[in-house]
Amino acid sequence: MARWDPGTADRLRKAALELFAEHGYDAVTVTQIAERAGITRRSYFRYFPDKREVLFAGAEQLPPAVAEAVFAAEEAESPLRTALGALVEVGTQVTRLVDPSPERRAVIASSAELRERERSKGAAITAAIRDALERRGTAPELAKPAAQVAAIILGDAFDRWIDADGAEEFRVYLDAATSAFLRACGGTFT
Amino acid sequence: MARWDPGTADRLRKAALELFAEHGYDAVTVTQIAERAGITRRSYFRYFPDKREVLFAGAEQLPPAVAEAVFAAEEAESPLRTALGALVEVGTQVTRLVDPSPERRAVIASSAELRERERSKGAAITAAIRDALERRGTAPELAKPAAQVAAIILGDAFDRWIDADGAEEFRVYLDAATSAFLRACGGTFT
Numbered sequence: 001m002a003r004w005d006p007g008t009a010d011r012l013r014k015a016a017l018e019l020f021a022e023h024g025y026d027a028v029t030v031t032q033i034a035e036r037a038g039i040t041r042r043s044y045f046r047y048f049p050d051k052r053e054v055l056f057a058g059a060e061q062l063p064p065a066v067a068e069a070v071f072a073a074e075e076a077e078s079p080l081r082t083a084l085g086a087l088v089e090v091g092t093q094v095t096r097l098v099d100p101s102p103e104r105r106a107v108i109a110s111s112a113e114l115r116e117r118e119r120s121k122g123a124a125i126t127a128a129i130r131d132a133l134e135r136r137g138t139a140p141e142l143a144k145p146a147a148q149v150a151a152i153i154l155g156d157a158f159d160r161w162i163d164a165d166g167a168e169e170f171r172v173y174l175d176a177a178t179s180a181f182l183r184a185c186g187g188t189f190t
Numbered sequence: 191m192a193r194w195d196p197g198t199a200d201r202l203r204k205a206a207l208e209l210f211a212e213h214g215y216d217a218v219t220v221t222q223i224a225e226r227a228g229i230t231r232r233s234y235f236r237y238f239p240d241k242r243e244v245l246f247a248g249a250e251q252l253p254p255a256v257a258e259a260v261f262a263a264e265e266a267e268s269p270l271r272t273a274l275g276a277l278v279e280v281g282t283q284v285t286r287l288v289d290p291s292p293e294r295r296a297v298i299a300s301s302a303e304l305r306e307r308e309r310s311k312g313a314a315i316t317a318a319i320r321d322a323l324e325r326r327g328t329a330p331e332l333a334k335p336a337a338q339v340a341a342i343i344l345g346d347a348f349d350r351w352i353d354a355d356g357a358e359e360f361r362v363y364l365d366a367a368t369s370a371f372l373r374a375c376g377g378t379f380t
Contacts, residue, residue: 078376112310119309120302145342145367146374152338177335184336186268187377 009047009057011037013099016054020107025114052117055104058097059121063128066090070132079138079146083129084178087154091170100162126151153177199237199247201227203289206244210297215304242307245294248287249311253318256280260322269328269336273319274368277344281360290352316341343367 015036019028030051034044048054066087073086108114130147134140156177161170205226209218220241224234238244256277263276298304320337324330346367351360 078374080375080377115313116306116310119313120306123305123309141370142374144374145346145371148342149339149371149375152335152342156335180331181335181339182377184268184332184334185270185339185375185377187270187372187375 004046008037008039008043012039012044012047012054013057016051017099017101017103017107021103025107025111052114055099055108055114056117056121057099061097062090062094062121063124065093066125067128067132070129071135075136079133079142080149082136082138083133083146083150084153084174087150087157088171088174091154091157091174094158095161095166095170098158100158100166102162105159105162122151122155125154149181153181156180194236198227198229198233202229202234202237202244203247206241207289207291207293207297211293215297215301242304245289245298245304246307246311247289251287252280252284252311253314255283256315257318257322260319261325265326269323269332270339272326272328273323273336273340274343274364277340277347278361278364281344281347281364284348285351285356285360288348290348290356292352295349295352312341312345315344339371343371346370 012033016028016033019032019036028051030044031041033051033054034041048057069086069090070083073082076082076085108118126147129150130143133143133146138146153174154177157170157173160173160176164173202223206218206223209222209226218241220234221231223241223244224231238247259276259280260273263272266272266275298308316337319340320333323333323336328336343364344367347360347363350363350366354363
């Protein structure tokens with residue numbers, strides 16, 4: 001029996017994206033994805049538990065990576081700044097883990113169940129930031145909004161990074177997203 | 191054939207909450223909820239499309255109410271402040287629309303699929319705020335984070351309102367949530 005193989009996981013991702021673009025997410029079956037990647041339907045489920053997850057390969061590594069970075073981050077002027085400082089490092093890592101293609105983003109935007117799954121992944125990241133801040137001693141009342149805002153800025157930075165085709169370092173898009181957040185809130189932060 | 195009846199919808203909500211508390215959300219069927227409320231399973235589906243939605247009765251009225259309030263709100267110093275000004279009014283309305291019981295919140299917290307549905311409802315509110323801000327002329331780049339932050343503060347205000355058993359006007363909890371957000375971000379806002 002074949003072992004888990006990163007090359008196969010990658011072929012499945014690519015096959016899925018192609019098929020979703022050709023026929024629409026709803027019309028494509030796991031069997032079709034598996035066949036295009038040259039494996040059986042049964043083998044598919046060694047890689048991903050369902051059709052949705054093929055689009056979120058690697059995403060399970062994000063919450064623990066984020067938690068570790070936030071927990072270890074240098075103390076800043078506010079919980080949000082502490083979290084954002086950590087996300088610069090994680091962001092660079094994420095841009096290697098998660099497929100940053102506009103095609104993937106378009107597929108997710110096209111399906112209610114995929115948007116729902118993406119929100120669940122985002123909630124897991126928010127929870128990881130929040131827990132890490134609380135373990136550092138941040139009051140729960142402040143850890144919650146700081147984590148929510150940090151996750152918003154991180155998500156916005158990814159969108160900007162995809163739009164710009166990753167032309168600059170991730171830090172640049174995180175700064176741009178932070179700046180837009182500040183202007184939206186009419187705020188200044190320490 | 192019986193007409194849609196608000197009293198029945200309310201009995202279904204109460205029956206569902208009781209059953210979920212007694213047996214856990216997953217173990218309860220639509221048939222059981224309908225029977226406890228004194229109607230047939232088939233009639234249940236005239237009220238709610240699935241088992242989850244009975245917990246979100248009234249929630250469909252929120253996004254249009256929020257959109258209308260934000261669109262009509264007085265212009266403030268920042269998009270966030272404009273949105274928050276509108277939410278004071280809507281919040282008071284929401285506390286009448288959505289069941290604010292700690293029991294309901296505990297059931298939602300107990301189930302991944304209910305948390306997912308709640309995030310979808312939250313996303314619909316965020317989208318309504320964002321669209322209304324853009325229709326007012328707020329730049330999309332600012333409307334997005336402003337709407338996300340406003341939705342965070344609104345959600346936090348509801349949690350505080352439930353925790354306090356609605357002792358004060360909703361505005362009080364919205365102010366407390368805004369203040370926690372500011373401290374978390376180390377910020378001052380106009």
